[in-house]
Amino acid sequence: MYRNFAIVPRIIFGRGSFNQLDEILAARRTSDGGMVFILDDVFQDRELRGRVPLHEGDRLLLVNVDDEPKTSYIDALVAEIKAGDSRVPAGIIGIGGGATLDIAKAVALLLTNPGSAADYQGWDLIKRPAVYKVGIPTLSGTGAEISRTTVLTGPEKKLGINSDYTLYDQIVLDPELLAGVPTDQWFYTGMDCYIHDVESLQGTYLNEFSKAYGEKSLELCRQVFLEEHPDRDDKLMMASYFGGMSIAYSQVGACHALSYGLSFVLGIHHGIGCCIAFNQLDEFYAEGVAEFRQMMAKHDIRLPQQVTAGLSDDQMEQMVTVALGLAPLWENCLGKNWRELMPRERARRLLSRM
Known part of the structure; x- marks a missing residue:
């Protein structure tokens, strides 16, 4: 059986397109509840906050992403949204980087599905559509704006809410926001x-659909990080979109699985965690890791070293458990017999290098 997956149905791209947000939302202002804007608190005292098109009855929530979303x-x-107004909001609008966009997606889901967010960590556990939601990235790379996943850290694991209901109804891609x-x-x-692109293009799940998006995304990443282009923000924003689409019909791999353990x-943030992990994975992605190191050198990036040194045995085992719990990622990397190829001892050795 082939997957019949959903994608974001409405997309606007272009410099200055954020200015059309009020017009985009106008058609959705038919509910008794107002719009709830979820904004990264890094913009608390910045110009972007004043550009949010608040109407009477709307709310602006500043969220902190110093830690990974829990x-x-x-x-x-x-609970805060429900306490402030018993009516279901007309929409949730997430404005920020990948963590903020994941928070907004998760909030929209939990406004219509009972229980805790932890109840839905896994694949296709959401039963009811979310409220209308709009994603507006101010960073590019995670693919959160196009992904059916909202990555969360729960009490027992780091694992996404993976569902077609997680997808945004509308995204606004404005390179000026970067x-x-x-x-x-x-x-x-x-x-x-x-790293999405490298893992997707070398995975066992690879097909022409994911390959087409992954190859274009990889080309754009090379232009952004190895060359000089005045429109690099535009290119990176589209690379993020294409990279997210590439893994929609395939999967990521060993790097993402291990980074979840980290x-x-x-508490290492997702992007830097992926970089720390990827830098130690020559045996899986030799050419990609070599090129990644060229990119680091060009931009004078110094990765944290030996972040797992000094951890207790229990902590190391916990990291291994979280990493190996992501079966689809390992199958994409190593094939259906991945458990034989990646025993706990090997996963622990990889993590100990980091």
């Missing part, structure tokens, strides 16, 4: 996209 944080935000991002953050987030135990 299921408990989603639950708290949903201006001013610190170099390290720009690089680590962009490398999430590059994030769960050490």
Whole structure:
């Protein structure tokens, strides 16, 4: 059987397209509830906050993403929204990087599905459509704007809510919003996209659909991180979109699985966690890792070293458990017999290098 997957149905791209947000939302302002804008609190005192098109009855929630999004944080935000207004919001609008976009997707889901966000970590556990939601990235690379996953850290695991209901109904891709991002953050987030592409293009799930998107995304990443282009933000924004589409009909691989273990135990952010893991995976992705190191050298990036040194035996085992819990990622990397090829001891050795 072939997957009959959904994609984001409405997309606007272009410099200045954020200015059309009020017009986009106008047709959705038919519910008694207002819009809820979820904005990364890094913009608290910046110009973008003042550009959010708030109407009477709307709410602006500033969210903190210093830590990776947790299921408990989603639950708290949903409770806050419900306490402020008993009506279901007309829409949720997420504005920020990948973590903020994941938070907005998860909140939209939990407003219509009972229980905790932790109840839905896994594949296709969501039963009811979310409220209308719009994603507006201010960083590019994670593919959160196009992905059917919202990555969350729960009490027992780091695992996404993977569902067709997770997808945004509308995304606004405005490259102007990427201006001013610190170099390290720009690089680590962009490398999430590059690593998506490498894992997808070398995976056992590869097909012409994912290959077509992955190859274009990889080409754009090379232009952004190895060449000089005045429109690099436009290129990176499209690389992120194509990279997300590439894994929609395939999967990521060993790097993402291992990085989830790092994030769960050490709280390392997703983008930098992927970079730390990828830098140690020559045996899986030799050409990609070599090119990644060229990109690091060009942009003078210094990765943290030996982040797993000094961890207790229990912590190392916990990382291994989280990493090996992502079966589809390992199958895409190593094939159906991946459990024989990646025993706990080998996974632990890989993590100990990081």
